[in-house]
Every structure is written in structure tokens, then in C-alpha cells.
Amino acid sequence: DQQVKQNSPSLSVQEGRISILNCDYTNSMFDYFLWYKKYPAEGPTFLISISSIKDKNEDGRFTVFLNKSAKHLSLHIVPSQPGDSAVYFCAASVKTSYDKVIFGPGTSLSVIP
Amino acid sequence: DAGITQSPRHKVTETGTPVTLRCHQTENHRYMYWYRQDPGHGLRLIHYSYGVKDTDKGEVSDGYSVSRSKTEDFLLTLESATSSQTSVYFCAIRKDSGNTIYFGEGSWLTVV
Numbered sequence: 677d678q679q680v681k682q683n684s685p686s687l688s689v690q691e692g693r694i695s696i697l698n699c700d701y702t703n704s705m706f707d708y709f710l711w712y713k714k715y716p717a718e719g720p721t722f723l724i725s726i727s728s729i730k731d732k733n734e735d736g737r738f739t740v741f742l743n744k745s746a747k748h749l750s751l752h753i754v755p756s757q758p759g760d761s762a763v764y765f766c767a768a769s770v771k772t773s774y775d776k777v778i779f780g781p782g783t784s785l786s787v788i789p
Numbered sequence: 790d791a792g793i794t795q796s797p798r799h800k801v802t803e804t805g806t807p808v809t810l811r812c813h814q815t816e817n818h819r820y821m822y823w824y825r826q827d828p829g830h831g832l833r834l835i836h837y838s839y840g841v842k843d844t845d846k847g848e849v850s851d852g853y854s855v856s857r858s859k860t861e862d863f864l865l866t867l868e869s870a871t872s873s874q875t876s877v878y879f880c881a882i883r884k885d886s887g888n889t890i891y892f893g894e895g896s897w898l899t900v901v
Contacts, residue, residue, distance in 0.1 A: 680831075708888055719793075719879055719892035720832065765831055769888070776847065777890055779824075779831040 679703045682780040691789050695753040699766030706768040711751050714763045756787045791891035792816045801899045808867040810896050812880030820883035821863040825876040870900040
């Protein structure tokens with residue numbers, strides 16, 4: 677049973693528009709969340725994170741929103757650029773066990789010029 | 790760049806043969822991890838280490854063993870490779886001062 681779910685395997689967005697990637701989790705003990713981006717034939721790279729004490733974290737074009745009551749987080753990319761085309765992984769961990777970071781299956785984002 | 794090097798980057802091996810993947814880091818971080826990536830599953834933790842000779846199992850540890858005799862090296866061994874172990878394997882580290890995991894470039898393993 678997946679503890680971290682990304683129900684959209686793929687997403688296509690026009691360049692300049694907003695990309696919204698969604699993630700749901702089932703374990704209420706999770707208190708730290710991360711997003712990673714992965715290009716083909718490369719390792720995943722860290723993008724942005726959020727602690728459960730916050731409901732929003734922003735870094736340039738990337739914003740992560742956390743809704744603890746719904747066990748849902750989302751990554752917003754504004755404006756989307758062709759270079760953002762990649763697979764995005766949502767991940768979650770428990771503060772007392774940072775070693776076990778659980779990843780979702782990923783969403784493949786295509787930004788169309 | 791977290792100074793992680795994986796070797797080999799690509800390998801094809803036969804069912805039943807042993808395989809060892811090596812992860813080398815240059816920054817002496819305490820925590821190191823091995824993940825595998827498969828379609829539909831994301832990244833799943835195989836084993837991790839929190840120091841020299843200190844290792845523990847992750848979500849999908851069956852069929853894998855690890856060793857860490859030096860801080861900088863974390864080895865993943867498939868004692869007898871099976872086709873279900875065909876995957877992309879990623880080594881990762883966690884910097885001692887933070888909560889973020891940083892990945893290496895990956896090792897593509899095909900078991901035929």
C-alpha cells in the first residue's frame with residue numbers, strides 16, 4: 677500500500693502557464709515533505725521542501741502548499757518553462773526517522789513551447 | 790553537487806551471478822542510502838547506513854546486502870541476481886546538518 681501517492685502519471689502544460697503537481701499521503705506521522713525533479717539518465721535533484729509546521733514554502737518559481745487536514749500537498753510552478761519538463765517525485769518522512777524517506781511514483785511533466 | 794560517484798554506471802549480468810555496486814562520496818557524510826527506481830513505484834529504499842559498519846534495511850531489502858567499511862564507500866551486493874532486480878539503482882547521502890537527501894547519477898543494471 678503506497679503511503680505517498682501521485683495520482684497523475686503525466687501532465688502537459690503550455691509554456692508560461694502554471695503547472696500544478698499533486699501529492700497525497702496516508703501516514704499522519706509524516707511531518708517533512710520534499711519535491712525532487714528528475715531528468716532522463718540523471719539522478720533526482722532536490723527542488724523544495726516543507727515542514728508540517730508551515731502551509732506554504734516558496735522558492736522562486738516554485739511553491740509548495742501543504743494541507744495537513746487533507747493529507748495533501750501540491751507543487752506550483754509559475755511560469756512553466758520547457759526546461760521544467762521532467763519527472764517530479766513527491767517524498768515524505770517522519771521527523772524521528774528521517775532515514776526512511778518515502779517517495780511517490782512520480783508525475784511526468786511536459787511543458788509545451 | 791554532493792560529491793557522489795556510482796560505479797559501474799551500466800552493467801548487464803546473467804541470472805544467478807553476484808553483482809556489487811559501489812557508491813563513493815567525497816564529503817564524509819554519515820548517512821548513505823541505496824534506492825531503486827522502477828516504473829510505477831518511484832524510488833524505494835533498499836538499505837541505508839548511519840555510520841561505518843552501521844546499516845539497516847529499507848522497504849525492499851530482500852535479495853540485497855550492503856557493507857560500509859569506510860565512511861566514503863557504501864557497497865550494494867546482489868548475491869544471486871534475478872530478473873526482478875533489473876532496475877536503476879541510486880545511491881544517496883544526507884548531509885549531517887540537514888534533512889535533504891542528495892542522489893548520485895544512478896547505476897543501470899540489467900539481469901538477463
